[in-house]
Amino acid sequence: MYESLLLILVGVVVIAYGIDFILGQFDDPREPRRIRPKIRVPIIGHILGVLHYGFNYYEVLSQDADAEIFALGILNFKVYITRGSRIRQLVQKCKTLSFTPFLKIPADVISSDAHALFDGVLLESFSHRTKEALTPGPHLDVQNLRMGQQILLHVTEMLREDHVDLFEWAKHSIVQATAAGLYGAHHPFRDRKVENALWTWEEYRPSHMLGTDFLRTGYKARDTVFEAFREYFQRIPDDASFLVQQRQKVMREGGIAEEDTYKIQATLSNAAYPNTVPTLFWTIFEIYSRPQLLDDIRQELHDNAVSRASEKGTNEFVLDVAALQTACPVLLSTYQETQRTRHAQVAWRMVTEDTLLDGHVLKKGNYLQIPVRPTHESREVWGPRAAAFDPYRFVPGKNKPKIAPSSFMPWGSPPHLCPARQFASAEILIAAALLVLRVQLTPVGGRRGGGGWEQPALRSGTPALPRPRRDIRAKVTPREGARGNWSVVIGRAKARISLASG
Numbered sequence: 001m002y003e004s005l006l007l008i009l010v011g012v013v014v015i016a017y018g019i020d021f022i023l024g025q026f027d028d029p030r031e032p033r034r035i036r037p038k039i040r041v042p043i044i045g046h047i048l049g050v051l052h053y054g055f056n057y058y059e060v061l062s063q064d065a066d067a068e069i070f071a072l073g074i075l076n077f078k079v080y081i082t083r084g085s086r087i088r089q090l091v092q093k094c095k096t097l098s099f100t101p102f103l104k105i106p107a108d109v110i111s112s113d114a115h116a117l118f119d120g121v122l123l124e125s126f127s128h129r130t131k132e133a134l135t136p137g138p139h140l141d142v143q144n145l146r147m148g149q150q151i152l153l154h155v156t157e158m159l160r161e162d163h164v165d166l167f168e169w170a171k172h173s174i175v176q177a178t179a180a181g182l183y184g185a186h187h188p189f190r191d192r193k194v195e196n197a198l199w200t201w202e203e204y205r206p207s208h209m210l211g212t213d214f215l216r217t218g219y220k221a222r223d224t225v226f227e228a229f230r231e232y233f234q235r236i237p238d239d240a241s242f243l244v245q246q247r248q249k250v251m252r253e254g255g256i257a258e259e260d261t262y263k264i265q266a267t268l269s270n271a272a273y274p275n276t277v278p279t280l281f282w283t284i285f286e287i288y289s290r291p292q293l294l295d296d297i298r299q300e301l302h303d304n305a306v307s308r309a310s311e312k313g314t315n316e317f318v319l320d321v322a323a324l325q326t327a328c329p330v331l332l333s334t335y336q337e338t339q340r341t342r343h344a345q346v347a348w349r350m351v352t353e354d355t356l357l358d359g360h361v362l363k364k365g366n367y368l369q370i371p372v373r374p375t376h377e378s379r380e381v382w383g384p385r386a387a388a389f390d391p392y393r394f395v396p397g398k399n400k401p402k403i404a405p406s407s408f409m410p411w412g413s414p415p416h417l418c419p420a421r422q423f424a425s426a427e428i429l430i431a432a433a434l435l436v437l438r439v440q441l442t443p444v445g446g447r448r449g450g451g452g453w454e455q456p457a458l459r460s461g462t463p464a465l466p467r468p469r470r471d472i473r474a475k476v477t478p479r480e481g482a483r484g485n486w487s488v489v490i491g492r493a494k495a496r497i498s499l500a501s502g
């Protein structure tokens with residue numbers, strides 16, 4: 001019995017290695033060279049590598065590669081990976097290396113009719129309207145105000161508690177504030193059950209791509225979110241953002257059935273929350289763990305973005321969002337340095353035609369990946385102190401190296417950047433500013449030094465930004481001198497944050 005099992009096992013392994021070897025023989029010699037998986041298992045070795053190392057896998061592999069571009073093969077399918085900034089710049093000019101196919105909604109999410117329709121001109125137009133609606137202007141100002149007022153509520157609520165679990169707080173506050181901005185006061189995530197379902201769906205998304213959610217936990221969670229969106233979209237409230245209304249309009253005009261439109265609207269959740277939450281968490285961590293920086297940012301905010309009046313013995317504070325966006329360079333720099341040092345994602349492109357790139361042939365149907373880390377850590381780009389966290393790095397000044405916008409990649413690789421970068425940045429700046437101004441946070445159980453803020457161990461997995469394995473629990477103390485009523489105003493209209501990515 002055991003001998004037969006052993007024989008079968010040996011047979012499977014030999015066949016697997018055989019298939020790998022034979023497929024390798026059909027590679028075009030001009031294609032980037034295949035690299036062996038880190039976990040030496042034939043066929044599925046790279047899949048195991050991605051699951052084990054997350055986005056760091058590409059970095060781990062690139063340490064073994066001596067070429068600027070190499071290929072990771074799973075049977076006949078290949079992902080080309082480039083780590084060189086020279087090739088990255090060539091990619092920008094290639095129309096046949098496209099991001100647009102990734103905007104398509106997977107066939108198992110919507111009907112086959114909608115899947116066929118939501119392509120080509122309609123998809124381009126959907127993406128274009130998304131970008132327009134999120135560009136600084138009156139519509140985004142209204143969306144920002146709703147979002148900012150919601151964050152204010154969460155900071156005020158935090159002050160009623162003795163302690164806070166910081167990551168959990170960021171998760172809940174960002175979902176509620178983003179959703180208030182996008183969908184108005186009666187948004188689909190007001191119900192905690194729907195908010196929790198969002199995160200379960202998010203956790204299972206890699207399994208959905210690999211088809212391994214056998215217990216259907218992630219699919220059930222997704223259905224809960226879809227159901228909430230169905231209810232919401234049956235009667236879109238007047239305070240829904242211009243963005244949401246425009247996206248609905250384009251889909252209706254394009255002939256997408258109502259039943260499919262709300263599912264497509266719901267997939268915005270996969271872009272909107274998972275990156276904003278850890279970015280806010282780490283920004284808070286980086287600021288509070290540096291007492292001098294915390295003081296500098298408080299001073300900068302008081303000097304440039306906060307006004308204070310006293311009425312009948314009560315302090316009235318106003319945070320001016322436009323001033324926060326444009327006149328607080330140290331906070332903006334710290335936030336961007338957090339992104340530079342923490343982001344681990346990759347930008348994806350699909351090869352839509354056989355393409356010649358720097359003497360290599362990339363075959364149609366395969367993917368190209370541009371990992372962010374090699375660029376964000378490059379001494380050539382960021383100078384000799386590239387490895388250090390320098391909160392003042394992005395503060396404009398003389399004698400600072402000029403950074404090309406394309407070298408700062410948390411929002412993707414040009415020409416395709418996250419259309420919501422102004423909105424998401426405003427959200428993180430508002431949340432960080434209100435916390436810094438109003439709350440003293442002291443980690444519970446931390447050692448001395450750095451105010452007790454210790455770098456937490458990180459969760460493994462594949463997100464673009466790492467998450468802490470255990471949350472940071474902090475004691476909440478209201479700041480003296482910041483007690484009173486707070487409000488958030490937009491201030492000057494159409495303000496634009498000067499992001500390093502453009």
Ligand code: HEM
Pocket residue numbers: 099103127130178268271272273275276279346347348410411412413416417418419420421423424
């Ligand atoms: C810190 C937070 C965020 C980060 C770091 C981020 C980053 C990204 C990245 C890297 C891409 C892909 C671009 C590429 O690979 O070329 C992307 C796409 C996208 N993001 Fe964001 N994003 C964030 C927040 C948001 C939010 C809050 C929303 C919605 C309100 C949003 C909406 C989108 C959309 C719709 C796309 C698809 C691109 C398109 O339609 O053209 N993102 N984002």
